[in-house]
Amino acid sequence: MEIRELRYFVALAEELHFGRAAQRLEMAQPPLSRAIARLERQLGVCLLERTSRKVTLTEAGAVLLSEGRAILSAVAAAERRTRQTASRRPRLVLAVKSGTADTLLAKLLDLYRVEPGAVPVDLLLCEAHQQQKLLQNGQADVALLHLPFDSAVGLDTEILRTEGQAAILPASHPLAGRSQIRMAEVTTLPELPMARWPGPGGSYPEGPGAEVRNLTQLFQLIALGRTTAILPESVGTDLRRDLTAVPVLDAPPVTTVIAWPPQSRLRAAADLVRTATRL
Incomplete structure (x- = not known):
């Protein structure tokens, strides 16, 4: 199996569409189709189920996608780190x-x-x-x-440090003047539903809270009274003036x-x- 063929397969497995995969790889669709068919013959397995309407991964294809991603990441890392090691200005x-x-x-x-x-x-x-x-x-x-x-x-x-967590609230909120708070008091606020962060796959969990991706976005939404969050206490060190960090007694520590x-x-x-x- 060649790295080039593996790169073709991963692109197709992620796109599940020959046209989009070929566009992503900057190649024509027929050579891509031939490369995937050749890969399946070499491995002796069916990697994809093809119909006139859609392309889906077989069980073997899902395994190769997972392994292929790891291999391509390792190759990219090896290339960069090799150049880095040889660089006169590391x-x-x-x-x-x-x-x-x-x-x-x-x-x-x-x-x-x-x-x-x-x-x-x-x-x-x-x-x-x-x-x-x-x-x-x-x-x-x-x-x-x-x-x-x-x-x-x-x-x-x-490990560098372990610390507690704090609820980040609008400075005008009734709970903002408290010296400490408990998880249940924060997570059940109907007017400030907990913010939702994307999981490792990029999808958000279900819930009424705002979808956020970074602290800048989160803090703006909290200041506007749309959501809240429980974060490591160190985040509150340089908090903007319209927000307050209140320690949460029973929140799990963050390392x-x-x-x-x-x-x-x-x-x-x-x-x-x-x-x-x-x-």
Whole structure:
């Protein structure tokens, strides 16, 4: 099986449409159809069910899609990291969710900057659940994750801190003056339904709360009295004036970790991790 054929199959399996897949791959449809048929002959299995109306994955096709994504991500990561290692001007890419861990991040960057052999660090600001994929496909070298909200499956990690959570409320809300609050008091507010974040697959859970993807969007909706959220207490450090963070007594703790791919051999990434563990 060739990488090119695998790339063709993954595109088709994700699009489930020969025309769209061919357009995405910037090729004609007939060569794509021939490549998929040749791949099925090589493997001796049927990967796709084709009718005049739709294309669906077989059980074997679903397995190859999952494995193929992992393989293509590993290839992309290997290409980038090989170039990075050979570069005369190495750089690190650190993925963080926009608006989170600002104080911790600033301390980490300041401490690493004075380390012997430190290299420039590019920040890759992303949305919920993106860090794991960015590490796996080689777009990022290290990332800050917040457990249990982010997935660290398949990654190496070091714990940086564990903290409580707080409810983010409009400053004018009756509960905003409280010194502490409980989960049930926040999650049952009819006028402020809990915000909904996308899952790893990109889909939102059912519910009346607003759909959000980042903290900037979330904070604006909370200030407008449309939704609320329970977030790590550190998020409230530099909160805008029209919002208030109230500690939630019975909310589960959140652990911030620094994560990296286990196959990484970048010395600069290892130095950044060691620096982070000293915070």
